[in-house]
Structure formats: C-alpha cells, structure tokens
Amino acid sequence: MQSSGNSSGKCRVLLDAMGGDFAPLNEIKGAISAESDDKNLEVWLAGDKSKIISVMKENNLSFDISRIVDASQVVTMSDPPVQAYKEKQDSSLAVGLRFVKNGNADAFVSAGNTGAVMTFSVLIFRKIKGVDRPTIGTLMPCVGGYCTIFDAGASVDSKAHHLAEYAVLGSIYAEEMLNIKNPRVGVLSVGEEESKGNEVSKKAREMIKTLGLNFLGNVEGKDILKGNVDVTVCDGFTGNIVLKFAEGVNYLLKHLIKEYADESIFKKIKVGLFKSSLKAIFSKLNYENYGGVPLLGVDGITIIGHGSSSPLAIKNMVLKAAEAHRKELLQKLAGAIASRNIDHNEGNPE
C-alpha cells in the first residue's frame, strides 16, 4: 500500500495528461477545474512537459508547471497493453503510476487505453494481497439511483472465485463511494432460481453465500435497471457486453425521438417544445457524464475514464480519486479481502 504522507497536507492526484482522445487539453482543463473546486487537492500531470506547456500557452491556461512530471512516451489507444508495457516504460502511464507507487502522489487517473491502464496498474501497483484478479467496475443508472457491475471487462474468462472477489471489492466500493449502506450483491444469471445459470455463475453463488455480504443470490438483466441490486457480479465478458449495450440505449432513444419528429411538422414542433425536458429526463443515461470507473484489486487507487472524456469528466475523475484516497478505500478493500478466505482453487486440490 502506498504511503499517504506528504508535506503540503493536500491530497495529491496524478493525472495522465496524455491519456484521452483530447489530451492534453482536456486533462489540463480538468486538472485546473478540479483544483478550483477543491482547495485541499493538488493535481500532478504526467506527460510531455514541453507539449503540455505549449498547449497551456495556446489556450491561455494557468497551471503550476513544477507539478508536471515529464514523460517522453505515450501509450496510444491501439497499443497492445503487454507490448506497450515492455516498450513504453517512459510513457505518461508508466511514469505516472510509478510516481504514485513511490509515494509522491495518492491516486492515479487516466482517460487512456483501458486495457493498458489496467495492465500497467497491475504490474506497477501489484495486486492487493489475496486478490487473484483485479476488476473494472461500471456505474449504471437505475430506478432510485445508481448501481454497479463488476466485472465490466477486465477479464473475459473470469472464474467463480474471481466473481467472489468482485463481490467483496464491489460491495466495499458501493458502500464507501456510492454511500449505499449494506449494499445488495447479486450474481447475474438467467433466472432467480438456484438451478439457473452457467457453471461459473452457479459456483460463484455458492462461494459468495459464505462471505457474509448482503447477498441476494441470482439476479437477472432486468434487475439491474429496476434498482433491485447494488452490486451485480458477473464475468467480464458478460459485464462488458451489458455495459456497451447500455451505452447504445441513449443512441437509440435519440434516434427514436428524431424519427418521431421527422414524421410531421406538428410532431417536430412538439418535440422542440419538450426538448429541454427530454434532455433532463435522459441525462442520467449519458454514460460519458460519469467521469471514470474504478479498477479494484490493485494496491493503489486507479480511476479509468472514457477516451472521449470532457474536461468535466476529467475533473470528476480526479475528485473521485481524491475521495477514494480520503476515505481510505484501498485500506478498506484490503481489509475486506484479508478477513475472508476465498479459495482460489474453488474446492479442487492444488
């Protein structure tokens, strides 16, 4: 676990300035905006120092350049993660994570290549003791608020004991970061009955039963949106498909509204009059507004954002990372894992 001591007393978040599609501009803007919102926050940028300074000048932005950690390389969205790790040790991603690992900052944030952020985080931060497979969560709007899904794509071949880990990690995350008391945990399956599910989900249910969580057993796809579960656990293949399907909902809604408006001039006017209401109603479905998802199970705080993150999204990611540090999320996750005995062999002899 990283040291949290620093002389300024402020929470220090290291932001990968070269990560997102609009880097470093959105990153600089997000950093400035986060510091303006939270006076006890200090943002550090990792990236090409001369590039960052020139973008600052071009856009008339003011940021303390002594808090830019120079890095000569950039991991691109199309870089294969493991290869990038071998070849790009001076990337903003690697430099930034090591900066946190060495205790110079408290948390790490990137809107870069998700697979690479995950791989680099695991290799540099290492895993929390007792965790076999770190997990990326996603936040999902639902009736009554928001819920989470773990895993949303860190692994495509999760095993039952990984789902058990997701249940513990996700439960702590929901409690600490979403302020959900005693979060309800469910295993995503094809029916509520115990007999329903595939091999992994059925075995996971048996394992999670014993972990002392607020466990509902199986939940179905519809339970996620109906607000019937706070922490949905599933393999990362299924979770990623559900997440991306959900991202498509907003797109389809916009299309259906446009299709309706195009039917007649009268309908177009009606939609025009109701436009601001539609926007307000559906704003909750815009996944790009959420500003980052956690990578849990590594021994450091990593928040990962969408490549297309806006300055607002970047700001929210930075604030979330700071919140995670202040709430000692990492220590709580480690404690929750340490106090449980999740059998990595799933009952099979070693």
Added chain:
Amino acid sequence: MQSSGNSSGKCRVLLDAMGGDFAPLNEIKGAISAESDDKNLEVWLAGDKSKIISVMKENNLSFDISRIVDASQVVTMSDPPVQAYKEKQDSSLAVGLRFVKNGNADAFVSAGNTGAVMTFSVLIFRKIKGVDRPTIGTLMPCVGGYCTIFDAGASVDSKAHHLAEYAVLGSIYAEEMLNIKNPRVGVLSVGEEESKGNEVSKKAREMIKTLGLNFLGNVEGKDILKGNVDVTVCDGFTGNIVLKFAEGVNYLLKHLIKEYADESIFKKIKVGLFKSSLKAIFSKLNYENYGGVPLLGVDGITIIGHGSSSPLAIKNMVLKAAEAHRKELLQKLAGAIASRNIDHNEGNPE
C-alpha cells in the same frame, strides 16, 4: 419434417390454449382475432375442452369447438421441463405438439413455460438433421428497424459450433421472416478486433467465417441497438441477460419520466401534454408487443410467447406461425444446415 397437406387448404395453427398467464381467455380471443384477420387461417386449440367452452360462454366468445383438441393436463410456469415431460404427456403442450407432429396442423404456438415449450418441442418434433442445439431468438428494436439475437436463452453453455448453427438458422430467419436481404451476422464480443473475446466467441468467429454468410466478425453490445448488425449470435447465457436487460430499459424510462414529472407541477403539466408523443416514441421498446419468438432448429414450427401475452400478442404469434409455414421456413432452415458442414467436434478428434 411435418406433412403440410390438409383438406381445407387453409394454414392450420395449433395454439396451446392453457399456456399463458391469462389462459385460456387471451388465447381464445387471440385465436378468434387471428382468424378474423386471415381468412385462410384455421386455429386449433389444445387444452381442457370443458374449461375452454365455459370461458367462451362466460365471455360471450364464439369459436368452432370442433377445433378444440382436448388435453387433461397443464404444464405450469414453475414445472421443471424434463419432469413435466415425463409426467404430463396429456398436457396441452404435449398433445398440441403431437397434433402438429402427426400432420394435423402446420405450426405450434404457446405462451407457456418457455423451458418446457422448448424441451417438449425438441423431444416431440426432434431436431432438424445436422442441428446439435436448437435456439430461441429474440427480436430487438434498433436504429432502422429490428434485429435478432440468437441464442436468447435456450442454452446456458453454448459451444462454438452451436453459435455457428445459430448464425445459419438466424440468418435464414432474418431473411425470411424479417425481410432483411443478405442479413449481417456478427458474433457478440467485447471488441471488434479479432483478438477480443472469450474462448467460445473466438472459436465461433473462426467457424462462422467459413459458412458463406454475410459475416461481420465481432460486434459489441452497442452495435445491437445502433442497427449495425441483423443477426447477433452469442451463448444463451449472455443473450438472455442482454434480452432481460433490454426489457428493463422501458421500465427505467417510465421511472425517469415519472421522477421528472414529480419535480414540479409545471413539469407534470409538460409531461402530460407530451404524454401521447412519449408513448408513440417508446412503443418500439415495449417487448411485450412483439408477440412471440421462434424456436429454431427443431423439425417443426414453434413460436413461443411471453407468459403475460395479451390477445393482440397471441394473435401476432399465430399470424407469425402461419407466415413461417407459408414461407416454408422449416424447409429453408433444413436446407441451409444441410448445405453446410458444421463440425460438432470443433476440430477435435471424436
């Protein structure tokens, strides 16, 4: 394959009158309504004859009682399918399917226990030659129209060669029943790149490549709703979760609209004025309106409906079954499978 000869020259659909949650009332109403829409259609009902007649009388409904095939038992929604097959050979489900199998009707429709309808259909109709695993499809609204997902829950442990079968069967279904010329087939995965996916999806992609379909390779969850694919193939665990998640979207939208309206009297009035438009815009998302999904790969036409099917949904199911018969869907599916060599051993020695 069933004989399609009959003396009246009409297309004959056998409807399980005891299947749905509102059986037999909705079934009787749906049957009457289907016959009224299509004069070349003859609906037969399987079920408890005296019960059906008494419900007809109570509701002042007129249906030719010589077309009721008596069956003393009912398969309930909670009956385990295999056990029900052993113990309920005189159920409306078994009697109805045998009636079709014996050539007395051309297609079978039920809004009953989905698992039981599938199990009974496989055991009574048997499988199309060359098919290892029949599949239930689902229809999904998307930008530009509708698309399909196979499998939507017939199997929880689909293997790669099953997905290859789904691709062939689904492609024919989309072409014949949804009038999509040269339908685009995709394997549901976590990224477009060839390297993305789990073991089953990656192997399936390699197999489907060779089948001479209009094959896109991998598609992601968002591609379904964006209208980027006509036939999405995936294991039934994933497909069922996506289907049920999609069912939850409508529920969440209603909630978001209500939440907005409850914010102020002004907003409530606005929503009230726009109510009929909202209903029109989102009607496409109401999965209960679709009226049934196909079970493909069995040697007979089976259309399965939602337990809560309305008379309109029942009517649509019956009409869809008749359409499938008239379009010789079964012969086309069998031909498409026979003309391809899908390796049930997936390259492994037997």
